[in-house]
Each structure stands twice: as C-alpha cells, then as structure tokens.
Amino acid sequence: MNKYPHLELNKDIEALAGYYAPQKEVKLKYNDREVLYVIGQVAIESSCCGKVNFKYALVPGYIVKWQTETNKDSLPVSEVEPIADEAAQANIRKIIQETEHVSQIEFW
Numbered sequence: 001m002n003k004y005p006h007l008e009l010n011k012d013i014e015a016l017a018g019y020y021a022p023q024k025e026v027k028l029k030y031n032d033r034e035v036l037y038v039i040g041q042v043a044i045e046s047s048c049c050g051k052v053n054f055k056y057a058l059v060p061g062y063i064v065k066w067q068t069e070t071n072k073d074s075l076p077v078s079e080v081e082p083i084a085d086e087a088a089q090a091n092i093r094k095i096i097q098e099t100e101h102v103s104q105i106e107f108w
Contacts (some may be wrong), residue, residue, distance in 0.1 A: 002108060004036065004060040006067065006076045018045040020056075027063065028095065034063045035092055036080055039100055054103040057096050059083065061108055082108045 012019040022040040029035075037059045044052040060080040067076035083089055093105050 001064055001079050001081055002061065004078045004080045005071050005073075006078065007038075008075065018043045022058075028092070030092060030095070031088070035083070036060050036063050036078065037092075037096060039102065055101070057100055057102045057105040059089075059092065059096070059105065059107045080108070 006025065007013070007022045009022055009024060012021045020040055020042045022038050024039050026037050026039065027034045028037060037057050040056055040058070042052075042054050042056055060078075061083050062081040063078060064081050065079040067078050069077045071077050083092065089107055096102065096105055
C-alpha cells in the first residue's frame with residue numbers, strides 16, 4: 001500500500017523546466033473497486049525544443065482508504081494500492097484515454 005497526498009487542485013507546482021497543475025481527481029469504478037486518477041496540465045517552458053504543453057493522467061491506484069489523515073501541509077492523504085496487473089492497466093488506460101483525451105498516462 002502507498003500513501004497518496006492529495007495535491008491542491010488548479011494550483012501551479014513549479015518543476016525543473018516549467019510547472020504542472022493538477023486539475024481534477026476522479027474515482028473510476030472498475031471491477032468492483034475504485035481507481036483514483038488525477039488529470040492535470042504540464043507546461044515545459046525552458047527546454048531546447050521550445051515551449052510544450054500537454055494534458056496528463058496520474059493513476060496512484062485502487063482506493064483502499066479515502067482521505068483518512070492529513071500531512072504536514074494539512075493536505076488530505078489517502079491509502080492506495082498500486083495496479084500491478086498489466087491487463088487491468090491496459091483497460092484503465094483505455095477508459096481514461098477515451099474519457100479524458102490525455103497525452104500521457106502514468107501508473108504508480
């Protein structure tokens with residue numbers, strides 16, 4: 001199990017070459033469980049290739065416990081189970097792609 005600290009939505013988070021901003025969290029029903037995924041926007045502003053923007057999805061995993069604690073920054077923390085099964089990942093990836101039209105999908 002992993003702890004997932006929920007990030008503040010629609011707030012830019014600085015990164016090495018630009019920033020990213022989580023925009024929404026989604027609970028997806030899948031095989032009698034719930035999958036947590038996060039949709040966000042990435043902006044790369046200082047790279048050799050110019051400026052790049054794209055939409056992403058991050059999939060922390062199956063929700064085990066929803067926001068049962070807070071971290072030192074007072075953000076809620078959930079417990080998630082990473083999705084290790086490749087067939088499940090492929091199915092979830094397809095659902096997210098068809099629903100959200102993102103450029104990149106990453107699983108924990």
